[in-house]
Amino acid sequence: MDKLLLHPLRVYGAFAILIAVGIWSYVSLPVAMYPSSTKPKVNINVSYGMLTAEGFLHQYGKSLEYDIRQIHERQCTPESTRAHYGADELTLSVEFHWGDEGRKCLHAAQQVLSNQASAWPEEIRRGAYAYLNNSGTGFFFGSFHSAGRSPQEIFDLLEKTLQPQLAKIREAQNPQIWNPNDKQILIELRPQDMAAFKLLPRDVVWAVSKAVKNFGVGTMQSGSSSIKVEVGSQAITLDFLAGITLERRNGQQIRLSEISEIKEAVAKEQQQLIKIDGQSSVGLYVQPAPGQNIKAMSDKILAAVEAASASGVLPKDIQFSVSINPAELIEAATNNVMKEVWLCSLIAVLILFLFIGNIAGTFTALIEIPTSLLLAFILMKLSGVELNLISLGGLALSVGMNVDASIVVIDHLTKKLSRLGTKGMSPPEIARLISEAVREVAMPVFIATCTSLLVFFPLVFTSDLTYAILGDLAKAVIYSHGLSLIIALVLVPTVRLHLASRGVVFDDRHVLPLLGRLLNALYRLYARSLSAFIHKPVAVFCLLLSTVVALFAAVILIPPRLRQEIIGKPDTQIIGALVTPQQITQLSQLEETVAKFEREIKERLPGKIKFTFANFNSISGAFVAIQLNNKRDYKGAFSELESAYKGRLDLKVDIFPWNPSELPIPDPPDWRVLVHAHKSQAAVEAMDFLQAELQEAAIVDSVYTNVNIRQEKKLLLSPYPEFMTAIKREGLGFEASDLADIANLAQRSMEVVRIPLGGRFKTVSLTYPHRETSQVAELIALPVPVGEVIVPIKALASAELLYSGSGIERLNDEQVFYVEGKLSEKEKERENTLMARLHSVVDNFTRGWQRPGVSFEWVNPRVELEKALNELLMAIAISLGLIFLVLFIQFNHVVHVAIVMLAIPFGFLGVLLSLFVFGSSLSLNSALGLILLNGITVANSILLVEMILRLVRSGRDPASAITLTAEARIRPILMTSLITIMGMLPLACGFGEGGKVLQPLGIAVCGGLWVSLIFTLYLIPALEFYYLRRKPR
Amino acid sequence: MSSIGRWCAGVFLLVLTSFQAYSEDKPAVRVVKIKEESIFDLYYLPISLQAREESLILADIDGVIEELPIKLGGMVKKGDLLAVIRQLKAESYHAPIQVKSPINGQIAAVKAKVGSRVKAGDSLLQVVNRNKLALLGEIPQKDLRSFSSDSIGEISFRVLDPKKLAVLISGISPLVSSQTGTSSCELSWDQRRLSESDRQAISEQLLPGMMGTVEFKLAQRMGITVPEEALSFEKQSFLTRIVVNGKIKKRSVTVGKDLPGDRKEILSGLKVGEVVVVNRSKYLKEDEAVTLQEGEKN
Structure with missing residues (x-):
């Protein structure tokens, strides 16, 4: 090692190269908000045609669910299926395992669906499709507008020029330039004319498909699959469609134009509609492909648009404005964490200087920080860890820890060499001294670092949610902290020698003499108080006992009072609102509802709203993102909107904070009561009464049931069998599926075929005019040709407006009923009292509910969180075991190992206390803080115990050994602990974007370390003293 | 102020503010x-217009069409000559048969051509009196008892939109069809409530074969x-x-x-x-x- 020290340039050179590689790695690492983790979810939608929910369930639903659960491929296995049988259609949600591949899962599900669907009736098969549900992954939205061009013009231009560029972005899933005015071809059939000519919808479908097929072009849709037919290249015109002929039974030819109106129009239920500030725009709406980096996607999109406008492809008059860019939020959050890293470093430097007192020493230790970080980036790049809030948090964490090794080395070096005096020594002599000093201190430093690393090691082997969130953090810490050891043992001594050979003296005196004297006095004070303390067994015993009692008390009393969550959510500037209207049938009604909502919020928050972005998902609801001008207004605006829309009946709006780049972690309700019953009717009844009871009690604001027990209206057409058989027997050409078609056309539209028109493919759909079908009474009077007469539908089918507690929900093949709810932010502050009252009301109710066969059960909906926390606890246990092993190898004596590890419960006590005092939460991050603390406190204990044992083994009596150790080791212990505590302070304050995520971690470590420090400094030596005194030598 | 006084004032203020808060709540x-x-309940029925007087002219005998002095859509009166058929049998000389219109009306369809051979029973022409229209519909049997001779309704046709015409139920068949479960019914114009423009619209724009929807207001209460x-x-x-x-x-x-x-x-x-x-x-x-x-x- 001497040789190494004498050739500093070699060492510098090697490190310089590594640092350069490190910088390059940093620049080239991908950046995201959270670790990319996928738990794919596939949704399958099937409309029932003329069947009821129960009918569909028994005939087709059960076997569909069963087959889906049988999917078993590598990287594609369903974890749970949730089937919601609504009034008109089934929504089957299939959740796969963490780490499964999204596209594969979708494909497998589609296979199962088409296998099952082949046996289904036409009208059901047509309405079945499967898709990947990545509603939780966030999206990018920008819009194009131009003063001089209409949206249609802009759209046509962009589709040709920009669309192909966007399609090349592989991080994006089907980037679409979207024209809200995009029209379909609608064939609006006139029911009277059709009846007069004795034509049925299926005649029209057949004629149109045949005509298009004969023409040689087009695509035929059949459920989820489509067959593309392309022979000719001519486009079809509307006139061609108008001239399609249908043949009557008597040979007469009727043209399509005689029985319908053909126009280009927006369909009755358009799938998606997007509005900015209430105006439809030509939008660019892009979601990331499953598992892809959303920041990379956003950056590439912006780059593509820039390139297009720079190269002139995008004309100057078309402006592009970005409404929602997740990359911005990610950058803000990650920059914030980087700032904290800098802050931590600065604080470390300050404390270093205050304690070490000379610049040379400070500088030497200082090198550690950037070097270990930069080198860590290399390892991160090699192992594929991204830069995200979690991994950056890990780096911020490790800043405080990394200097520890260097400090111990420098401290020891300085003490040794300043005592011996190096004036007049030649460099090789100094080098030998230094390497001797390093060897002396290498073992404890190595052990201490190892134990710190060991606590994180098990985290790398956790699975699912825990790994998804903490894996990156563990890796970041392990890399940078492990590297710090090498730097401390190699680079630091080299620099110190270099400085020494330049004449910089090893001086233990402080630059600020007053401070130096104060600190020395402090150290002496500690040593004296410690030796006084250890000679008072009563005091020692009392302290020990009270700690144990405090620990038990804390473990029992505190965790139930803490909030539980998986991970804190970063701050956001956007308020999200979900507008779910009741009982509408038209998209235009939803548009009106949302417009009304937007007007209202503009009145409530004048001047505060930057813009609103609305995304309509057919008629089931609209999501509105409200971007505020100023982040400071957020809290006030949010609580105002929350209270304004709570419980309103005319406008049902859910307000929640929204971040477009959030981690899709499960968001279960806060409480849930499961209702078991043999008959579903009994369960529905029980749920209804329970919900009413809870609403009356007004303990919490939201009480939901999973199935709709409010009377839901469904129009059920059941054909009269006597007439249908008679009609069939007479060969009058009318069947039950024709009834279904007519009812379908009246309420929705029916897609027939896709044809090329004007250079693009357009959908051709059939529908009935809205005016004649808006009321049920009119609908059931639609004319139907049967033989020679024309009768209304109501003659052939009973039209029932079903009012039932409809809605069946099945979880993993079992029908489930539950009453549940989520607590608002205000309610969460009083969570425990509210939950206690809730429990008592429910228990009273269930005791009083006398109907047979019904039972109630409180369930814990937060299974995932608990599983994650349990895994973490397991990881902690394993790490403790590993620490024990390592310590045993070092100390070879169980009792000493036990004493060292006694530091851990002290740390635990400190963590719980500080979480409680600062009102933080029990989350994965605070559990992580606990892990971290274990490592630090054990490291401190090791420093003490190792020296004590060494001195005792070399002949000293325990009392003086302890005094000497106290004097020698107080400085490094105090320094390392203070640096960690102060370094964590910025994290604990949780400032800035993304601050809330790591806040529990900071609180846990800061608070915990204070408490454990005190105990470590006094109790551990005391225990060693008593043990060593008893032991015969 | 003494401490008690301050204390009282404080409590009073507290009570006042909480009362305020309460009343605002x-x-x-x-x-x-x-x-x-x-x-009333709204009840709808599809109604088809049919001609009351309609004649499908058939050939009485075998022969050849010699003359067809009519054109499609032309007006004819009762007794007008529609077609002349020359018999082919040469056993004895018969004068060519003259086919005359049995009703006033319009030529709705021409199925034969001059010079074509026809057999007895073949259809030649269709004459329709568009001025006498019947409004026919089918009522499902379960709704029959809701109707009475007092039931009035309004009928709308696409060609007349948005005009609605007043109608009455004039008769319901006692038979219920076994295939559709309906009874035929006939409506007639409610002359008391028709305006001049209504009558004009009826005579000029309504044609046999059209379909409309009638709206009844039943069970008024x-x-x-x-x-x-x-x-x-x-x-x-x-x-x-x-x-x-x-x-x-x-x-x-x-x-x-x-x-x-x-x-x-x-x-x-x-x-x-x-x-x-x-x-x-x-x-x-x-x-x-x-x-x-x-x-x-x-």
Whole structure:
């Protein structure tokens, strides 16, 4: 090692190269908000045609669910299926395992669906499709507008020029330039004319498909699959469609134009509609492909648009404005964490200087920080860890820890060499001294670092949610902290020698003499108080006992009072609102509802709203993102909107904070009561009464049931069998599926075929005019040709407006009923009292509910969180075991190992206390803080115990050994602990974007370390003293 | 001020402010007063127009069409010559048969050509009197008893949109079809309620073969209706909330049919003059105090 020290340039050179590689790695690492983790979810939608929910369930639903659960491929296995049988259609949600591949899962599900669907009736098969549900992954939205061009013009231009560029972005899933005015071809059939000519919808479908097929072009849709037919290249015109002929039974030819109106129009239920500030725009709406980096996607999109406008492809008059860019939020959050890293470093430097007192020493230790970080980036790049809030948090964490090794080395070096005096020594002599000093201190430093690393090691082997969130953090810490050891043992001594050979003296005196004297006095004070303390067994015993009692008390009393969550959510500037209207049938009604909502919020928050972005998902609801001008207004605006829309009946709006780049972690309700019953009717009844009871009690604001027990209206057409058989027997050409078609056309539209028109493919759909079908009474009077007469539908089918507690929900093949709810932010502050009252009301109710066969059960909906926390606890246990092993190898004596590890419960006590005092939460991050603390406190204990044992083994009596150790080791212990505590302070304050995520971690470590420090400094030596005194030598 | 005095003032202020807070906490509701109104059920039927007088002219004998002195759409009167058929049998000389129109009307279809051979029974022409139209429909058997000779309705045709014409039920067949379960019915124009422009529209624009929809207002009665928002379904029954002396009272109601305008008929449970809540901001308990807001105009 001497040789190494004498050739500093070699060492510098090697490190310089590594640092350069490190910088390059940093620049080239991908950046995201959270670790990319996928738990794919596939949704399958099937409309029932003329069947009821129960009918569909028994005939087709059960076997569909069963087959889906049988999917078993590598990287594609369903974890749970949730089937919601609504009034008109089934929504089957299939959740796969963490780490499964999204596209594969979708494909497998589609296979199962088409296998099952082949046996289904036409009208059901047509309405079945499967898709990947990545509603939780966030999206990018920008819009194009131009003063001089209409949206249609802009759209046509962009589709040709920009669309192909966007399609090349592989991080994006089907980037679409979207024209809200995009029209379909609608064939609006006139029911009277059709009846007069004795034509049925299926005649029209057949004629149109045949005509298009004969023409040689087009695509035929059949459920989820489509067959593309392309022979000719001519486009079809509307006139061609108008001239399609249908043949009557008597040979007469009727043209399509005689029985319908053909126009280009927006369909009755358009799938998606997007509005900015209430105006439809030509939008660019892009979601990331499953598992892809959303920041990379956003950056590439912006780059593509820039390139297009720079190269002139995008004309100057078309402006592009970005409404929602997740990359911005990610950058803000990650920059914030980087700032904290800098802050931590600065604080470390300050404390270093205050304690070490000379610049040379400070500088030497200082090198550690950037070097270990930069080198860590290399390892991160090699192992594929991204830069995200979690991994950056890990780096911020490790800043405080990394200097520890260097400090111990420098401290020891300085003490040794300043005592011996190096004036007049030649460099090789100094080098030998230094390497001797390093060897002396290498073992404890190595052990201490190892134990710190060991606590994180098990985290790398956790699975699912825990790994998804903490894996990156563990890796970041392990890399940078492990590297710090090498730097401390190699680079630091080299620099110190270099400085020494330049004449910089090893001086233990402080630059600020007053401070130096104060600190020395402090150290002496500690040593004296410690030796006084250890000679008072009563005091020692009392302290020990009270700690144990405090620990038990804390473990029992505190965790139930803490909030539980998986991970804190970063701050956001956007308020999200979900507008779910009741009982509408038209998209235009939803548009009106949302417009009304937007007007209202503009009145409530004048001047505060930057813009609103609305995304309509057919008629089931609209999501509105409200971007505020100023982040400071957020809290006030949010609580105002929350209270304004709570419980309103005319406008049902859910307000929640929204971040477009959030981690899709499960968001279960806060409480849930499961209702078991043999008959579903009994369960529905029980749920209804329970919900009413809870609403009356007004303990919490939201009480939901999973199935709709409010009377839901469904129009059920059941054909009269006597007439249908008679009609069939007479060969009058009318069947039950024709009834279904007519009812379908009246309420929705029916897609027939896709044809090329004007250079693009357009959908051709059939529908009935809205005016004649808006009321049920009119609908059931639609004319139907049967033989020679024309009768209304109501003659052939009973039209029932079903009012039932409809809605069946099945979880993993079992029908489930539950009453549940989520607590608002205000309610969460009083969570425990509210939950206690809730429990008592429910228990009273269930005791009083006398109907047979019904039972109630409180369930814990937060299974995932608990599983994650349990895994973490397991990881902690394993790490403790590993620490024990390592310590045993070092100390070879169980009792000493036990004493060292006694530091851990002290740390635990400190963590719980500080979480409680600062009102933080029990989350994965605070559990992580606990892990971290274990490592630090054990490291401190090791420093003490190792020296004590060494001195005792070399002949000293325990009392003086302890005094000497106290004097020698107080400085490094105090320094390392203070640096960690102060370094964590910025994290604990949780400032800035993304601050809330790591806040529990900071609180846990800061608070915990204070408490454990005190105990470590006094109790551990005391225990060693008593043990060593008893032991015969 | 003495300490007791300050203490009292403090308490008084506290009470005052909490009272303020309390009184501000009353939820606001929108209400509507119940009135008695005329209710009826709307009933629709598809109606087809057919000609009363229609003649399908058939050939009496075998022969060859010699003349067809008519054109499609041409007007003919009773007795006008429509076609001349020359017999082919040469056993004895017969004069060519003259086919005459049995009714006034218009030539609706021409199925034969001059010079073509026809057999006895072949259809030659169709003559239709467009001025005498029958309005025919099919009534499902379960609805038959809702109709009487007093039932009046309004019929609309696409060509006449938005005009509606007044009609009556003139007759219902006693037979019910075994295939469709319906009885045929015939409507006639309600002359008392037709205007001059109505009559003109009928004679000029309506043609046999057209289809329209008739709207009947059946089961006219006096009753109570409420908007749908006023109803809530709790504990397996329908409820409304009324306001009595500034406090909420829940009333259980039985609900009748759906009515146009998103309203529902209330069969029992509410009385005329009671004030019903149609809009509320939160779940309202029995006896909860509320403040009233202007309701909708009924």
